[in-house]
Amino acid sequence: MTFDTSDLADFGWNAFFQSQLDIDDLQTAIPARVMAVHRGRLDVAAPDLDRRIPSTALPADSETATATVGDWLLLDRESYRPLRLLDRKSLFKRRAPGTGRKLQLIAANVDTVFIVSSCNADFNTARLERYLAVARDADVTPVIVLTKADQAEKPDEFVRAASKLLPGVLVEAIDARDAKDVACLAVWCESGQTVALLGSSGVGKSTLTNTLTGDDRIATQGIREDDAKGRHTTTARALHRLPGNGWLLDTPGMRELQLTDAKAGLDDVFADIAALAEACRFSNCRHETEPGCAVLAAAEGGSLAPDRLKRWRKLVAEEARNTESLADRRARERGFGKMVKGIMKSKREQGKE
Numbered sequence: 001m002t003f004d005t006s007d008l009a010d011f012g013w014n015a016f017f018q019s020q021l022d023i024d025d026l027q028t029a030i031p032a033r034v035m036a037v038h039r040g041r042l043d044v045a046a047p048d049l050d051r052r053i054p055s056t057a058l059p060a061d062s063e064t065a066t067a068t069v070g071d072w073l074l075l076d077r078e079s080y081r082p083l084r085l086l087d088r089k090s091l092f093k094r095r096a097p098g099t100g101r102k103l104q105l106i107a108a109n110v111d112t113v114f115i116v117s118s119c120n121a122d123f124n125t126a127r128l129e130r131y132l133a134v135a136r137d138a139d140v141t142p143v144i145v146l147t148k149a150d151q152a153e154k155p156d157e158f159v160r161a162a163s164k165l166l167p168g169v170l171v172e173a174i175d176a177r178d179a180k181d182v183a184c185l186a187v188w189c190e191s192g193q194t195v196a197l198l199g200s201s202g203v204g205k206s207t208l209t210n211t212l213t214g215d216d217r218i219a220t221q222g223i224r225e226d227d228a229k230g231r232h233t234t235t236a237r238a239l240h241r242l243p244g245n246g247w248l249l250d251t252p253g254m255r256e257l258q259l260t261d262a263k264a265g266l267d268d269v270f271a272d273i274a275a276l277a278e279a280c281r282f283s284n285c286r287h288e289t290e291p292g293c294a295v296l297a298a299a300e301g302g303s304l305a306p307d308r309l310k311r312w313r314k315l316v317a318e319e320a321r322n323t324e325s326l327a328d329r330r331a332r333e334r335g336f337g338k339m340v341k342g343i344m345k346s347k348r349e350q351g352k353e
Contacts, residue, residue: 007047010245012194017072020086029074029083034067036238042067053080068105069237069249090138095258095322107196107249112141112188116199119152126311129269131198132166137265142169147204149173166269176208191245209250213240259319266319270312
């Protein structure tokens with residue numbers, strides 16, 4: 001019996017995923033989407049399917065082969081054991097917080113990301129540039145959502161500041177508690193669409209989630225009066241069904257979003273600096289003290305804001321450091337894997353003697 005995938009469209013299924021299946025897959029497996037990730041367990045769903053399965057059963061030979069929220073899996077029809085992780089349209093990832101080098105997957109197969117900040121002291125240009133770089137690198141449409149506009153004397157000033165961060169970026173200033181105000185975001189939340197929320201704690205992500213979903217499933221907390229910052233209220237990543245049949249992925253507040261493998265995203269967000277760099281005298285110019293540096297000339301001439309150049313330098317150095325660290329570790333892992341295979345092969349050959 002062949003599985004009919006036409007009913008999967010409401011879950012975000014499209015031609016990109018369909019093209020990865022063959023007739024044997026449709027006869028022996030069931031596609032299902034990962035709704036939430038727990039320690040050792042995955043919540044998966046599809047039409048007439050909603051269950052929790054062991055994540056340890058999923059074959060994984062690299063960090064990015066581990067299932068995350070939003071992924072599509074092929075499950076065995078009888079046992080519901082994960083057989084295969086389908087290729088992703090998009091993937092949000094970061095280096096995990098702390099001193100380790102482990103790569104942490106945040107969400108997969110997202111269509112739009114709502115980058116949430118607020119019209120108060122938590123508005124942070126550098127942090128927004130980070131999120132924009134991650135979104136652009138993942139080839140996901142970013143929309144900057146500024147909450148608490150009702151509490152600001154001049155919310156338009158925040159909108160103008162956010163709009164300057166990336167040419168053409170969409171910015172919406174709202175009261176996250178007001179359903180009529182939030183209705184401007186509905187176009188990105190239609191059937192089959194997946195939206196992710198990114199932003200630090202205390203900016204109103206949980207309130208926005210509750211308004212978008214139409215219930216109070218996510219607990220909220222007030223901000224601290226001294227610095228307008230808040231504590232985490234969302235503790236796990238999960239997909240929530242929206243009234244328009246789209247999907248919303250809320251994420252824990254992330255203050256330490258380390259950039260990894262995001263050079264293309266940085267070039268998009270800082271396209272002005274990337275364009276200037278092409279006019280530098282030396283192709284390997286680091287834009288620090290080199291003669292004939294077009295980037296330094298623009299900063300000294302006033303056409304490039306020194307603060308923007310400083311933020312760019314910090315993010316570029318961070319991305320290069322993290323990417324190089326991950327590359328080195330992957331090389332060691334590949335080397336170790338080859339060594340183990342060599343030892344096992346040697347033992348098998350000795351056993352035949």
